Amino acid sequence: MLVVSLAPAVDAAKYAADLGVVTLAYLGAGALLAGLVLAAFSALLSFWAGWTENGVMIQVGRRAFYATAAMLSAAAIVLEAALLTHDFSLAYVTEHSDLATPIALVAAAFYGGQEGSLLYWALILGILGSASLVASAALGPRLAAYAAGMMAAILTFFLLVLVLVASPFDVLQITPPDGLGLNPVLRDGGMLIHPPVVLAGFASFAVPFSFAAAALLAGRTDAAWIAHTRRFALVAWGLQSTGLVLGMWWAYHVLGWGGYWGWDPVENVALMPWLATTAYLHSSQVQERRGRLRAWNFGLVMLAFLLVVFGTFIVRSGIVPSVHTFAISAIGPWFLGFLGACLVFSVGLLAFRSNGLKSNAEPAPAVSREGAFALQNLLLIGVIAVVFWGTMLPLVSGLAGQERVVGAAYYERATGPLFAVALLLMAAGPLIPWRHAGAPLWRSLRWPAASFAVVLIGLLAAGVRSLPALLAIPSAFAVAGTVLYEYARAAGRWRLAGGGWSRALALIAKRRRRYGAYLAHLGLAVLVIGLAASHFWQQEKDVTLQPGQQVAVAGYTLTYTGVQNRELADHTELVAAMKLGDLTLEPARATYAGLGGQSLTHVAISSTLVADVYVVLAGTNSDGSASFRVFVNPLVTWIWAGGAIIILGVVLGNVGARRAAFVPVAARVPSAVGAS
Amino acid sequence: MTLLVATLLLFAAGPFVLWPLIRTPDDNHEGNTA
Numbered sequence: 088m089l090v091v092s093l094a095p096a097v098d099a100a101k102y103a104a105d106l107g108v109v110t111l112a113y114l115g116a117g118a119l120l121a122g123l124v125l126a127a128f129s130a131l132l133s134f135w136a137g138w139t140e141n142g143v144m145i146q147v148g149r150r151a152f153y154a155t156a157a158m159l160s161a162a163a164i165v166l167e168a169a170l171l172t173h174d175f176s177l178a179y180v181t182e183h184s185d186l187a188t189p190i191a192l193v194a195a196a197f198y199g200g201q202e203g204s205l206l207y208w209a210l211i212l213g214i215l216g217s218a219s220l221v222a223s224a225a226l227g228p229r230l231a232a233y234a235a236g237m238m239a240a241i242l243t244f245f246l247l248v249l250v251l252v253a254s255p256f257d258v259l260q261i262t263p264p265d266g267l268g269l270n271p272v273l274r275d276g277g278m279l280i281h282p283p284v285v286l287a288g289f290a291s292f293a294v295p296f297s298f299a300a301a302a303l304l305a306g307r308t309d310a311a312w313i314a315h316t317r318r319f320a321l322v323a324w325g326l327q328s329t330g331l332v333l334g335m336w337w338a339y340h341v342l343g344w345g346g347y348w349g350w351d352p353v354e355n356v357a358l359m360p361w362l363a364t365t366a367y368l369h370s371s372q373v374q375e376r377r378g379r380l381r382a383w384n385f386g387l388v389m390l391a392f393l394l395v396v397f398g399t400f401i402v403r404s405g406i407v408p409s410v411h412t413f414a415i416s417a418i419g420p421w422f423l424g425f426l427g428a429c430l431v432f433s434v435g436l437l438a439f440r441s442n443g444l445k446s447n448a449e450p451a452p453a454v455s456r457e458g459a460f461a462l463q464n465l466l467l468i469g470v471i472a473v474v475f476w477g478t479m480l481p482l483v484s485g486l487a488g489q490e491r492v493v494g495a496a497y498y499e500r501a502t503g504p505l506f507a508v509a510l511l512l513m514a515a516g517p518l519i520p521w522r523h524a525g526a527p528l529w530r531s532l533r534w535p536a537a538s539f540a541v542v543l544i545g546l547l548a549a550g551v552r553s554l555p556a557l558l559a560i561p562s563a564f565a566v567a568g569t570v571l572y573e574y575a576r577a578a579g580r581w582r583l584a585g586g587g588w589s590r591a592l593a594l595i596a597k598r599r600r601r602y603g604a605y606l607a608h609l610g611l612a613v614l615v616i617g618l619a620a621s622h623f624w625q626q627e628k629d630v631t632l633q634p635g636q637q638v639a640v641a642g643y644t645l646t647y648t649g650v651q652n653r654e655l656a657d658h659t660e661l662v663a664a665m666k667l668g669d670l671t672l673e674p675a676r677a678t679y680a681g682l683g684g685q686s687l688t689h690v691a692i693s694s695t696l697v698a699d700v701y702v703v704l705a706g707t708n709s710d711g712s713a714s715f716r717v718f719v720n721p722l723v724t725w726i727w728a729g730g731a732i733i734i735l736g737v738v739l740g741n742v743g744a745r746r747a748a749f750v751p752v753a754a755r756v757p758s759a760v761g762a763s
Numbered sequence: 764m765t766l767l768v769a770t771l772l773l774f775a776a777g778p779f780v781l782w783p784l785i786r787t788p789d790d791n792h793e794g795n796t797a
Contacts, residue, residue: 117768124773125780146783154776161772 112177115165115256119206122158123246125151129239137232137305145232149220152235155242156213163210166255167197176262179203179255185268187657195278196269201403201418202255204286209245211290212238219294219319226298226307226315233301241293244425252417271658271679271687277337285330285357289395291323292360295367296392299385300433303440308385310375316388317371318741320364323391325737327361332614332730343688343703345627345718347726350498352407355478356398359471363391366467369460376521377457382437382444383464389433394471396426407481454528459516466509473501507558510615513608514539514565517573531572538568559619566612570605577602603740607733614729620722621699629705631714641719643667643700650707660689663704663713667693674704674715699723 133148135141166179170193175181183196183203198207216238223231249255269278295316302312334354335347348354367387373380401407404419437444452458476483477493484491514535519528542561551557577594584590595602630638632647639645646666653660653675662675672691679685693700698721705714778785 113764113768116765117772120765120769121772121776124769125776143783143787147780150780150782154780157776158772 111165111169111174112256112258115162115169116250116254118158118162118165119246119249119254119256122155122162122209123243123250125155125158126239126242126246129155130236130243133232133236133239137229137236140229142228145228145235148232148239149235152213152220152239152242153217155239155246156210156217159206159210159213159242159246162256163197163206166203166206167194170194170196173266175264175266176258177255178257178259181259181263181266183266183269185266185657188269188274189656192269192274192278195273195282198282198286199269199273199278200255202249202253204282205245205249205253205418206255207283207286208290209242209249211287212242212245212293215287215291215294215319215322216242216297219298219315222318223298223315226311227305230298230301230305230307230312233304234297237297237300238293241297244421248418248421252421268657268679271677271685272341274657275337275341277333277341281330281333281337284326284333288323288327288330289357289360289399291319291326292364292392292395295320295323295364295388299388300436303385303436306440306443308381308440308443310378313371313374313384317368320367320371320388320391321737321741324361324364324368325734327357327364328730328737329734331357331361332727332733336727339723340690340692343690345625345701345703345716345720347621347723350474350477350495352478353398353402355474356394356401359398359474360391360394362467362471362474363387363394366464367391370464373457373460379457380461382441385437385444387464389437390471393426393429393433396422396429400426401478407478452522454519456516456519456521459512459519463509463512463516466505466512469505470502470509473505474498477501503555507555507562510559510562510566513611514562514569517569517605517608534572535565535568539565553623556619556623559623560616563612563615563619566615567609570609570612573605574602600740603736603738606736606739608736610729610732610734610736612729613725613732617722617725617727617729621720621726624721626719628717629714630717631708631712633710633712638715638717640700640717641698643698643719645672645700645702645717647713647715650711650713661704661707663707663715665691665702665715667700672700672702674702676704676706694724696724697721 129148129151132144132151136144136148169177169180170184171190173180173184173186173193179200179202180196183200184193188196196203198204216235220231220235220238223234226234298312298316298319302308302316331354334357338349339347364387367384370380370387371384374384400419400422403422477498481490481492515532518531518535539561542564543557546557546560577598581591581594584594626641628638628640632638634647634649637644637646644667648664648666648671650661650663653662655677658677658679660675660677662673665672665674670693672693673689674691675689676686677689688703691702698719701718701720703716703718705716707713
């Protein structure tokens with residue numbers, strides 16, 4: 088070391104640069120430590136100030152939360168700067184980037200690894216939490232203070248992990264000349280959009296959880312918390328929906344097995360909180376309108392967050408085998424402890440407040456909107472249970488001696504019937520009135536029923552005999568039928584009122600949330616049709632072709648034209664070109680010499696509204712022939728279109744809307760009897 | 764070094780976080796001066 092420190096002055100610039108890097112690491116680590124202190128301070132002060140209703144201290148606690156978010160932002164900027172300037176003295180930069188990786192992907196390495204993704208998660212919670220606190224003035228000081236305390240406590244945990252066990256700012260003893268680089272599978276445009284959205288979705292579930300817990304702590308079990316919580320639950324749901332669809336899209340375009348959903352543990356744990364929040368977004372309406380299902384709603388919001396923490400533990404501890412590769416690290420026990428603490432806290436809080444959560448509204452008959460929502464909730468909880476035990480089976484059976492794993496068949500058989508009933512309910516539910524159903528219900532149900540019947544007859548006539556397909560696709564059309572019927576009714580009301588643009592806008596604005604939700608239903612119907620068609624009618628063929636030879640799959644004829652090598656910046660590609668009509672498809676195998684010769688397949692896809700032709704290059708032979716796996720996947724583009732329509736519905740129905748002023752149905756309808 | 768940076772950052776965040784306390788007049792202090 089002495090020799091090194093007495094090195095000639097020409098190395099001064101290098102030492103200055105090293106010092107700069109070290110300073111950057113200290114700056115990031117210092118920001119995280121300061122954030123930890125501020126988060127813990129905010130948590131303790133907010134709970135105490137809320138308890139004593141000390142207005143000034145509540146504000147100080149809230150500002151400490153904002154300052155925590157600022158520290159997290161500072162740490163994020165430092166990490167991003169270290170990545171973009173290739174500071175390989177930081178272990179994180181070395182492990183997740185290299186000089187050859189395109190700069191956009193280097194920037195994306197921020198959330199590409201364990202430590203960085205935890206920082207990203209905490210950052211999103213800091214930002215969304217701050218936004219939710221700014222918007223929480225109407226809830227009263229105590230509830231808002233407890234919510235700040237809850238979110239600060241969650242951030243304290245994350246910052247504790249970031250500071251003590253998974254710091255992105257650890258400095259290497261020796262600075263390597265280049266990094267190890269990003270996993271080749273992640274070197275794709277999808278890396279720029281899917282992980283940040285899905286991680287943000289995960290992080291955002293903490294906001295509704297915090298407000299629900301705060302409402303229970305403050306003894307505010309009325310509907311006031313619902314409107315605020317619903318808004319942020321909707322943000323979480325929207326992010327998670329986008330994340331799930333993007334994940335499917337990415338898996339489909341990158342992994343090269345012809346599918347988009349593999350029931351991998353990581354997919355499952357992202358699906359479960361989404362299902363719980365889907366249930367909540369529907370059941371919360373029962374509380375808004377009828378004052379019922381209070382304990383249930385609190386339970387669902389808490390369940391969604393607990394599932395997020397559970398999922399994080401499962402994914403990051405490495406205890407369940409998964410294709411998603413987070414390095415096994417020391418954070419597993421920390422998340423297990425956090426999960427235990429959250430579980431005990433949530434169950435204890437619900438039990439403690441259970442007396443105040445009892446509903447005094449009269450029970451609704453089974454055939455009513457309330458009944459439909461209750462059944463839909465039970466079905467979704469059923470799906471969560473199926474997915475939960477499927478995911479946990481390797482762990483539970485491993486404890487019993489022999490590790491067992493379930494495949495896609497288990498999930499499809501167990502969740503299929505539940506999803507089918509939920510879909511039928513989705514077709515009927517929006518037409519069932521609150522409180523009770525009468526003769527008009529049966530009249531209005533004729534539209535979805537007719538859609539179902541027409542499509543069913545069409546499928547039978549086309550020779551389809553698969554029961555799941557005969558149930559799923561007509562049900563999805565029935566959902567679309569209901570939505571279109573509701574839109575037609577709205578158009579009828581508009582015409583009766585005299586028509587005109589201003590009336591149309593006023594009508595839409597008045598029931599904006601409802602029409603947005605219907606659009607989301609329509610999107611889901613489109614998505615389900617895409618899922619069902621591509622699942623039930625996928626065709627697949629393995630072939631080995633000489634240049635000039637053809638293969639026909641499901642009416643599509645492909646001609647193999649030959650193989651060529653391409654040198655790219657960070658890898659070489661062996662491209663085997665296929666002609667499909669006028670199009671040239673170029674499936675390839677990419678080899679990354681810098682990563683020990685790791686290779687992966689590059690899929691070639693030709694998409695139309697009717698079907699995708701999906702070609703995977705399995706290998707090339709010395710005689711010039713090449714082996715391919717060709718899939719024809721019907722209606723896959725409908726899945727992506729359906730996802731986009733869902734998000735559009737959520738955005739149009741909610742963004743910029745003032746809080747919906749609901750008149751409880753009990754007050755609006757004078758008598759439940761004889762209304763028909 | 765990390766501790767020093769954290770302390771400096773906390774010090775810098777002080778005025779923002781404590782602003783509600785700084786802004787609120789101290790009753791005793793005002794009483795004494797009045």
